Amino acid sequence: MALRSANVTQGIEKAPMRSLFYAMGYTKEELDRPLIGVVSAHSEIVPGHYHLDKIAEAVKAGVRMAGGTPILIPSIGVCDGIAMGHIGMKYSLASRELIADSVETMTMAHALDGLVLVPNCDKIVPGMVMAAVRMNIPAVVCSGGPMMAGLVDEEEISLSKIFEAVGARKANLIDDAKLEEFEQGCCPGCGSCAGMYTANSMNCLCEALGIALPGNGTIPAVHNGRIRLAKMAGQAIMQLVEKDIKARDIINERSIKNALTCDMALGCSSNSVLHLLAIANEAGVPLDLNMFNQTSEKTPNLCHLAPAGDTHMQDLNIAGGIPAVQTELAKKGLLDLSVITATGKTLGENIEGARNKNPEAIRPIETPFSETGGIAILFGNLAPEGCVVKRSAVAPEMLKHSGPARVFNSEEEAIASIYAGKIVQGDVVVIRYEGPKGGPGMREMLGPTSALAGMKLDKSVALITDGRFSGASRGASIGHVCPEAASGGSIGLIEEGDIIEINIPEYAINVQVSDEELAKRKAAYVAPEPKVRSGWLGRYAKLVDSAAKGAIMKQDL
The missing domain is CATH 3.50.30.80 (IlvD/EDD C-terminal domain-like)
Known part of the structure; x- marks a missing residue:
């Protein structure tokens, strides 16, 4: 197995580079293993990223268990909710390009053999994926997972409800006390906001693209399954490096079509259009807006998660998550099940045994919300x-x-x-x-x-x-x-x-x-x-x- 990291770890002429690794406490044994970048967007300003230090540590544990050397690398990330409504929002979409460029910079400058990408929120997910596809190296996405829904008046709510509550207060439809109740209750803990907003859309679509393990889009941030998934992602990247399965082997024309189909079935954020176009561009795959309508015409909409309906990501997870949605779509032959994924297996192998456990959260394909897609x-x-x-x-x-x-x-x-x-x-x-x-x-x-x-x-x-x-x-x-x-x-x-x-x-x-x-x-x-x-x-x-x-x-x- 030829390693990219040999450019900084092997041979007499690389002694200066090795000395710098030794300065940080790395051992010779660690430098003889594949070097895996764990790109974490952890910060204390984004609720979806607040806990990513724990996710990144679990990823590192998985890498070590599988015989690799994990190396933590930071990434910036904007919280769209906090940036909303002022000059800060001008920086959000633009930051996607900064993130892609910075991940490329750190990976290429240090000759890393593979990447586990640890994002969660809106522009960070596509930015990291764009970089992996651009460089075409082994990569796995392991997001931080969705936030649990809040509860007000015995009703599940999420971030969109507090923004709507502001409008209701302005119209004197609710009072200050009720606004405060929404404010305190809509975001009960860490994770990406609980509806099918842009962050969760892209984390689900990473599963659909095959660059993330099953469960990436839906296992809640606070569940123990999220930590286990992170360890599995650390192990998965080692398998991809060993088999030399690169990002473009996973993200290609066939998997992008699968992602478009899942996008329509899930009713993802309209921002997914921007990000799938950008990812396809990095993969060298022709994709234009007409293809979204063509896919919509033949893809039933199976999910009405918030803001389209009353269900949230935790409900989708309990119903079987993205594999359950893919199983419904496969009934009518709408997916290419032969594509390779980050598990090292095909999509068909990944969803074998998956089933729809809640036809209210995921409509059976025979009785969809609509016969056409969500976008x-x-x-x-x-x-x-x-x-x-x-x-x-x-x-x-x-x-x-x-x-x-x-x-x-x-x-x-x-x-x-x-x-x-x-x-x-x-x-x-x-x-x-x-x-x-x-x-x-x-x-x-x-x-x-x-x-x-x-x-x-x-x-x-x-x-x-x-x-x-x-x-x-x-x-x-x-x-x-x-x-x-x-x-x-x-x-x-x-x-x-x-x-x-x-x-x-x-x-x-x-x-x-x-x-x-x-x-x-x-x-x-x-x-x-x-x-x-x-x-x-x-x-x-x-x-x-x-x-x-x-x-x-x-x-x-």
Whole structure:
């Protein structure tokens, strides 16, 4: 077995490198074993990462048990919930690229033989996976697991409910005492927030891609099974190194199609579109937005986890987790069961014996929530290159909607108007200049969507943006409009009162303005000054590509 780490541990000329390892207390025996990077995003600012030191220690134990030498490496990570609604959110999506670049840097600079990636929350998971696929070395993802749901008024709740409670309080539908009850009760402990939000979506999709072991997406953070899983991940990476099974052997065109199918069945966050596009790009796999609709047309939606329904990740786990969902999908031949996974076995071997233990949490494929998938990509003169909606979280009466545009050039303007009671039933709230370039950073906007939900307007008002919505958002929240306003997209040409027509079943979104009028407006259009000119966000704004390509860095500089 040829090891990459021989470049820093073997031979006379490597004596200086070995001396630096010895300075840290490593032994000759440890340096003669495969060097495994354990990339941990542990910090004391992210609830999903607060306990990752324990997960990383368990991973290291597994690596040692299987004959390797684990080496802990830190990673940054943004808590989207804490960053929400202020300038901090501009840094969240952009941090994905920093994470990918930093994991690549540490791995290549120190000639590591394999990686166990220990993330949990939104951008950290795809950022780490992008790096592994880019370098094409053996890798396993071992996340920190989901948070348990909270409890208020004997009802399971999670983070989205406190954001909605703010809207309810603004509308005087609840009092300060009830708001405090939600505040204290919605997040009872560590882990990624308990609904099918972006973090849990990506951790489940890592299972679907095969880069994580079964249970990665659903075993709760506080369960002993999470520690056991971490030890198993440490052992699994050693097997992958020994067999020379690399990231692109696992993540390829076939497994990405499997992930798209699971995405639709689970009703994952709309942000999963951005991240799957970015991961596919690193794997050299052609993937465009049309493929999401093609997959949706043939994939039933089997799960309605929060915010789409009342179940949470703990319920999905008890029902059998992702293997149970995959077993349902396999009944109709919707998955390629021959793909290799991080277990060293095929997907078919992994799910052998799995079963759906709760048909309320995971609908049998014969009786799904809907015959089409949980995500839809809409096209039209408002979004010629596409936009994204989490269809499974849209009320039936909002699947088709027509209403006047209420136009805002920032999230702050929109949320102020919503809280002031200026948005009424039938309106279409348009928030622009929040895209990857115009934001910059494509802010996630849970505030406006939750405010409307809390004010009981989520079934009568639509929101459209060139920014993003949280995985915790529900209602007709349509994001990722491309081209974005800052790139001359037609969302920047909409005027107050223009009628916008949304038809999610037909994958259509249009502003009822003639081509001639749009051309006239475009000729008179003056691009606004960039919101951020300095720091790395200023550089990011110049280098980031369209959301239709996953908001990756431009490839043709």
